[in-house]
Amino acid sequence: MSPDIPDYSPPPAKAFTLATDLDGTFLGGSEADRRALYSWIDAHRDAVELIFVTGRDLAFIEDSCAAGVMPWPDFVVGDVGTTIAKHDPQNGLMIPDGRLEAHIARLWGEGIGPLASILDAAPGITPQDGVFRYRMSYHYNPQAFDPAIKPAIEEAGFDCLISDNRFLDVLPKGVSKGPSLMRLLEWLETPRHRVLVAGDTLNDLSLFETGLKGVAVGNSEPALIERITHRANVHFASAHGAAGIWEAIRVLGFYDIAANAANTNKEALV
Numbered sequence: 001m002s003p004d005i006p007d008y009s010p011p012p013a014k015a016f017t018l019a020t021d022l023d024g025t026f027l028g029g030s031e032a033d034r035r036a037l038y039s040w041i042d043a044h045r046d047a048v049e050l051i052f053v054t055g056r057d058l059a060f061i062e063d064s065c066a067a068g069v070m071p072w073p074d075f076v077v078g079d080v081g082t083t084i085a086k087h088d089p090q091n092g093l094m095i096p097d098g099r100l101e102a103h104i105a106r107l108w109g110e111g112i113g114p115l116a117s118i119l120d121a122a123p124g125i126t127p128q129d130g131v132f133r134y135r136m137s138y139h140y141n142p143q144a145f146d147p148a149i150k151p152a153i154e155e156a157g158f159d160c161l162i163s164d165n166r167f168l169d170v171l172p173k174g175v176s177k178g179p180s181l182m183r184l185l186e187w188l189e190t191p192r193h194r195v196l197v198a199g200d201t202l203n204d205l206s207l208f209e210t211g212l213k214g215v216a217v218g219n220s221e222p223a224l225i226e227r228i229t230h231r232a233n234v235h236f237a238s239a240h241g242a243a244g245i246w247e248a249i250r251v252l253g254f255y256d257i258a259a260n261a262a263n264t265n266k267e268a269l270v
C-alpha cells in the first residue's frame with residue numbers, strides 16, 4: 001500500500017457512484033431537470049455515493065450546498081483534479097485530505113516559479129480570481145492567445161489544459177480530473193463497474209479516458225465529443241445537463257442497481 005493513504009478507513013461502499021462535473025453537467029439543464037436528479041439522489045442516499053469532479057474550488061461547493069442549490073457530495077475532486085476532499089457533515093465543510101493529495105503537492109513543488117511572470121505578460125490570458133494551491137488558472141481568449149505559450153508551459157514541466165474555449169489551467173504534470181478520481185476510487189475500493197462519470201467539456205476528457213462508464217451530456221462542447229466519439233464506455237446523451245445524467249443512469253442500468261440496493265437496505269432494517 002502507498003504510504004500516502006489516509007489514516008482513517010474508507011466509508012462503507014455504496015451500490016452506485018456518480019462522479020460528476022458541475023458546470024454544464026450536474027448544474028446544467030433546466031431547474032426541473034436538476035430537481036428530478038437531486039431528489040432521486042436524496043431518496044437513495046444510502047445507495048448512491050456522490051463525488052463532484054470539478055474545476056471549482058471547495059468554497060464554491062460549500063456555499064452552494066449550504067444554500068440548497070445542490071446536494072452535499074461525499075467527496076470532491078476539485079480545482080481541476082488538484083484537490084481531493086471529504087465532506088465533514090458535522091460542520092458543513094469539505095476537508096482536503098493531505099494524504100490523498102500528497103503526490104499532487106510533490107509534483108507542484110514550489111509552484112510555477114519563473115513561468116509566472118511569462119504568463120502574466122502573455123496575451124489572451126488573465127488570472128482567475130481565487131487562491132490556488134496546486135494549480136494556476138486563467139481566463140482564456142482564443143483570438144488574442146499566442147499559441148507558443150502552450151509548449152512553453154509544457155517545457156517548463158507542467159500540463160496546460162484549455163477547456164470550453166474560455167479557461168486555461170496550468171497543472172502539475174499528469175494531474176487532472178481522471179487520475180485524481182482514480183486515486184480516490186482506489187482508496188475507497190469502489191468496484192469500477194459501479195461508477196458513472198459525467199462531463200461536458202475538454203477538462204472532463206481525462207474522466208472518459210479512465211475507461212469507466214461515462215456520459216457526455218447533450219450540451220457537451222464539440223471539441224470533447226470529437227476526442228471521445230470512438231469510446232465504447234461513453235453514453236452520448238441527447239438530454240442536457242442534469243437530464244443527460246438522469247438519462248444515462250436509466251439507460252446504463254444504474255437506476256435499477258440503486259433501487260435494488262435501497263430495497264435491500266430497507267429489508268435489512270425491518
Ligand SMILES: [Mg+2]
Binds near residue numbers: 021200201
Ligand atoms: Mg463543465
